Amino acid sequence: MFNNDRLLVLLLLLALLGACLWVLLPFASALFWAAVLAFASWPLMRLLTARLNGRESVAAGLLTAGWVILVAVPLLLFGFNLVDYIRELTGLINTLRLEGLPPPPEWLAGMPLFGDELVDLWRTVDQQGLALFATLKPYLGQVGNWLLARSAKLAGGMLELALSLVLVFFFYRDGPRLERFVQSLLTRLIGERAEHYLELVAATVQRVVNGVIGTAAAQSALALIGFWIAGVPGALLLGLLTFALSLIPMGPPLAWIPATAWLVWQGDYGYAIFLGIWGMFVISGVDNVLKPYLISRGGNLPLVVVLLGVFGGIYAFGFMGLFLGPTLLAVAYSLLSDWVSEARPAELPASPAPRREAGEERVS
Incomplete structure (x- = not known):
């Protein structure tokens, strides 16, 4: 049981932690x-x-x-x-x-x-x-x-x-010092599995970043092709803007919709219709296919869990949920898998068949 002094110290530490979180909340x-x-x-x-x-x-x-x-x-x-x-x-x-x-x-x-x-x-x-x-x-x-x-x-x-x-x-x-601090903290909390879950979180975040950057690169390349075909001035700059805007949800339309409006203003209605269709179904549509594929590639997390993590995370936490959603589901999936594998009873080895003595006849 806690004595009064230890309980008071624990309460003070919790209050200090809460105050620190309150200070850091705006950032x-x-x-x-x-x-x-x-x-x-x-x-x-x-x-x-x-x-x-x-x-x-x-x-x-x-x-x-x-x-x-x-x-x-x-x-x-x-x-x-x-x-x-x-x-x-x-x-x-x-x-x-x-x-x-x-x-x-x-x-x-x-x-x-x-x-x-x-x-x-x-x-x-x-x-x-x-x-x-x-x-x-x-x-x-x-x-x-x-x-x-x-x-x-x-x-x-x-x-x-x-x-x-x-x-x-x-x-x-200060990354190495932060890494050692987080690893020692997790080791104290969950023991020997701390390194495993740190690697799991690292791999998940790395795949999410690869998916986001890879999708942004694909969308910027497709946007650049569409701007060149439609004859929009500053196509290279607009392609770079599409890459930057692809890092935020619903960002690419902020690049190709004004370009489409400019084509309408110039009277190029055919190219405006082309760029509108290209932007809606190709530039913006590739995000729903390529990003989940790149995030799930190279990991043991099922694709449906990745999809739920990406879209559910964005719905629950905003753009931060793009990283938080898959990471939380990956850790939960790994925890449940470990718990199920540890709870499964070990299979007993099969007992060997009795050896037949030499000269023993089979009884019919």
Whole structure:
């Protein structure tokens, strides 16, 4: 039984731990992403440290600069381009409100079955444009408020990203000491299996990162192909932006939807339809197939568990759930597997058949 002094010390330690968690709570997201980035690229940190003769601070600075170039710079360029897209979209809406729609394109009338109906619909919308804008006017304020809220949330996310890129330097530099601390803590809590579960978490996070980066690379390549075919200017820059936006849920449409709107504004309706279909079913659709496959590849976790971990984790925890979901299910799956294997009774060896003495006859 606890004596009073030991109980008081335990309560004080719990209160101290709760206060520390309360202080770190506003930075939980930034700390999480910094830990994920450092954890996923730790083999590169070891290699770079060895090449630099053990200078960990220099290696940490170089890797942090690499993350800034890879992630922060494309997002910053996207912010500047987004302002231009919004300005062009505002001009398009004002032009449509004052001058109406342009004449219907020739290919629209040539469409089989519905060509004439689509042309009539085009002219009807053009003639009733003022009434249409008057009808939509009460909803424009709501759309503006929604965009303002999403812009504020996006700005907050970019600030968290910048803070995580600062914190990742310290995770790189102090990584070995943090690893020894976590391993000793888990060893004290769960004993000899601590190293096994650390390896399990490491492998799961590594596969998730490979799935996210691999999917982002595939989406950026497909987006680059679509932008080149459609003749969108700055296709390479938009491809890099697609890579950065693929790291967040529903990010790639923020690259190809404005490009599609620009094509509509330029009157290239055929390429606009192509890019819209390409973006919806190819660029954004590959995320639902390639990411779960890459995450489940090379591990003993069933694919259905991976799918539940990815989508359920995103639903429960937001973007952090992309890593937390599969990791939690992997640890739970391993714990249950170990518990079932330990609870299974050992099979008794079969008793050997009695030996027949020499000369003994078989009784019929």
